[in-house]
Amino acid sequence: MAFLSNLINGLSLGSVFAIIALGYTMVYGIAKMLNFAHGDVIMIGAYVSFVTITSMDVPPLLALLIAMCVCTILGVVIERLAYRPLRSSPSLAVLITAIGVSYLLQNAALLIWSSNTKVYPSIVTFEPLHLFGGALTVRGETIVSICTCIIVMIGLTFFTGKTKTGKAMRAVSENRQAAELMGISVNRTITITFAIGSALAAIAGVLYCSMYPVLTPTTGSIPGIKAFTAAVLGGIGSIPGTLVGGLLLGIIEIFGRAYISQDLSDAIVFAVLIVILLVKPNGLLGKKVTEKV
Amino acid sequence: MLLKVDNIHVYYGAIHAIKGVSFEVNEGETVALIGANGAGKSTTLKTISGLMHPKSGSIQFCDKDITHMEAYRLVSQGLAHVPEGRHIFLQMTVQENLEMGAFTSKGNFDANLDHVFTLFPRLKERRKQVGGTLSGGEQQMLAMGRALMISPKLLMLDEPSMGLAPILVEQIFSIIRDLRKAGTTILLVEQNAGMALDIADRAYVLETGKVTLSGTGEELAHSDKVKKAYLGG
Numbered sequence: 001m002a003f004l005s006n007l008i009n010g011l012s013l014g015s016v017f018a019i020i021a022l023g024y025t026m027v028y029g030i031a032k033m034l035n036f037a038h039g040d041v042i043m044i045g046a047y048v049s050f051v052t053i054t055s056m057d058v059p060p061l062l063a064l065l066i067a068m069c070v071c072t073i074l075g076v077v078i079e080r081l082a083y084r085p086l087r088s089s090p091s092l093a094v095l096i097t098a099i100g101v102s103y104l105l106q107n108a109a110l111l112i113w114s115s116n117t118k119v120y121p122s123i124v125t126f127e128p129l130h131l132f133g134g135a136l137t138v139r140g141e142t143i144v145s146i147c148t149c150i151i152v153m154i155g156l157t158f159f160t161g162k163t164k165t166g167k168a169m170r171a172v173s174e175n176r177q178a179a180e181l182m183g184i185s186v187n188r189t190i191t192i193t194f195a196i197g198s199a200l201a202a203i204a205g206v207l208y209c210s211m212y213p214v215l216t217p218t219t220g221s222i223p224g225i226k227a228f229t230a231a232v233l234g235g236i237g238s239i240p241g242t243l244v245g246g247l248l249l250g251i252i253e254i255f256g257r258a259y260i261s262q263d264l265s266d267a268i269v270f271a272v273l274i275v276i277l278l279v280k281p282n283g284l285l286g287k288k289v290t291e292k293v
Numbered sequence: 294m295l296l297k298v299d300n301i302h303v304y305y306g307a308i309h310a311i312k313g314v315s316f317e318v319n320e321g322e323t324v325a326l327i328g329a330n331g332a333g334k335s336t337t338l339k340t341i342s343g344l345m346h347p348k349s350g351s352i353q354f355c356d357k358d359i360t361h362m363e364a365y366r367l368v369s370q371g372l373a374h375v376p377e378g379r380h381i382f383l384q385m386t387v388q389e390n391l392e393m394g395a396f397t398s399k400g401n402f403d404a405n406l407d408h409v410f411t412l413f414p415r416l417k418e419r420r421k422q423v424g425g426t427l428s429g430g431e432q433q434m435l436a437m438g439r440a441l442m443i444s445p446k447l448l449m450l451d452e453p454s455m456g457l458a459p460i461l462v463e464q465i466f467s468i469i470r471d472l473r474k475a476g477t478t479i480l481l482v483e484q485n486a487g488m489a490l491d492i493a494d495r496a497y498v499l500e501t502g503k504v505t506l507s508g509t510g511e512e513l514a515h516s517d518k519v520k521k522a523y524l525g526g
Contacts (some may be wrong), residue, residue: 164396171382171393177344178380182439183368183397 001137006258007251014250014277015149016211019204020227021234021242022156023197029173033091034170036098037078038201039224040105045071045202045217046209047113049094051293060123067202075198076191084187096235102221109217120209137148145207152200154289160239165192173237226253227271244284294353295320295447296341299348303333308334312502313350318447323469323479324383325489325510327523328471328499334482335377337499338449341480342374355446366405369397371446377455377482379436383425387416387435390424402442409438412468414461430461437468448472449480454488466492486523490514498523 020042027035030232049067052058059067082101086094124140131138160166171179172189209215210224226249234245249269256268276284296318300373303311311333318324326334339345343351343364351360359367373461382390391409395402410417413434419427427435433453440448451467454462466488473479473492490496498519506513513519 070465166391167385167389167392168396170385173381174382174384176380178376179393180344180364181342181368181374181380182393183365183443184393185363185365 002130002258005136005138006254007141008138008146010251010254011247012145012211013254014230014247015145016204016207016246017227017230017249018149018243018246019152019207020223021231021246022152022239023201023204024228024231025234025236025239025242026169026193026197028231031079031083031190033083033094034098034213034228035051035083035194035197036095036224037101037105038197039220039222039227040102040109041075041078041198041201041220042205042208042224043109043215043217043220044105045205046120046215047109047118048202049206050118050209050215050220051113053121053123058205060125064123064203064206067206068199071194071198071202071205073203075194079191079194080167084190086107086278098104106217106221113217115216117214120213120215122210122213123206139194141207141210145211146205148203149246150245153239154204156196156239165189169193226269229270233273233276233283235283238283238285241283241285248284263289294318294357295322296480297353298337298341299351299353301337301340301347301352301436303336303345303347305336310502311347312342314499314502314504315350316497316504316507318478320446321476321479322494323473323481323492325481325483325491325493325496326499327483327486327496327519328511329522330484330499331501332499333425333502334499335451338374338376338451338480338482342372342449344374345509368443368454371443372449373440373441373445373447374449375436375451377451379432381424381427381432381435384423386421386423387427388420389437390439391416391420391442394442398443405442405444409441410445412441412471412502413438430464431456433457433461434468437465441472445477447478447480449482451482453481453483454483454485462488486519487514490519 023038024035026034045067048070050061052063052066053060057148078101082097083094086097122141124144126140128140129138160170168184169189171182171184172186176186230245230249231242233249252271252272253265256265260268294317298314298316300313300315301311302313314337326337328334336345338445340347343362346361355370384394391406392495395405398405414432416434416438418430424432424435453465457465458480470492481489481493490510490513496510496513497504498506506516506518
């Protein structure tokens, strides 16, 4: 029963990683850049929901919605001000800028909310499920995060597969110049991508802090790095790969913590990443890059 | 006049690729740009479609100055560019590629799709297949079909015959001939000068970034200079 409990917890943590990883993967796929400030957008989302819940007494679901709106605007503004002017610069310049934005957000949070740890109130209000006559307890947060991940994945698959804007995103991701010759605005598509990724970051921030209720200005960086790992593990640029990578990473982390060593669990996660990348450099479901000449 | 290119100069960094090219395309005409590798043919098309911008000179399309207009805005003006190397979306299906072609189109999607499928029955057979699984000839058909989804006022074709077997070249050119008969205005860039001059109402010869000769297709086909340089004697 402990095994099943760990598996469920792993899936739940992995679901949150997958939701965060989508932000990395989509931005990478379309803007061809690594947005290292993504983890900090999660943190901002968590703070916004924290403030609205604790000091404005807003119901949790509305707080989530507000956090999503704030993060969407934040993501779009970051892209507009920091990344767009560098669109044709070397990728290293963009990468360094992303790291700069990351520190900017952390320090802004430090200034606004101080470094004092905030205890995050869970947005999940229903009671844990007791299964098998009490042998297995599943927390409400666990169920909510797994369900949210499923909904997000289905939603995004539908969006990229069936809608005009979603298809345009795939077109830009595959061949920017050809997309432009179809009349698709690359800038507009990148803006939409940042908006979606940042809204998802807000959801992930709320879920993550509901599971681990410790909120500081650096809260976003560790899940951010792990979700980035998940995206690479599954194959960056691929949406199903992100799901697989995220879930796998969550499960490995929880199992590592339960069966090997509490302290080494992070090291185990990254060791697995290294091994998988040695065997499959494009990640588990990554697209093989074949350049036709 | 549909398109008027006036004395444009285009640079790749420090390289002066186009050195004052001027030409024009009238409505209903088929105009060919011929010339050797590196003469600036593709760069000229890219500059017209807004993928590149000239340092000086101007481009007018439908009496509108489009010199500095971005590429994606030009599509809804009725300018379609089939780029060299085709650039179809390899991971998207044939149908999705055609939908992308119609991205800005406000016209009747189904009617345009039917029209493209009539021109290229092969595409209809393969509409559910992803682009990457098509043969070179089929990819060229898809690239052209995709451009035709907006019923363009001007269709620019960059090396449509490149890398294709002679029988497919014949087929592609016969479709271009049909489009021409149906009244489509075409600006054709080709290394296959013989076929291009045969199909074109008028043609311009480009050499190292300059127009060195111009005339009707027939005139150029019989000019000694063109014969020697581009038609193999």
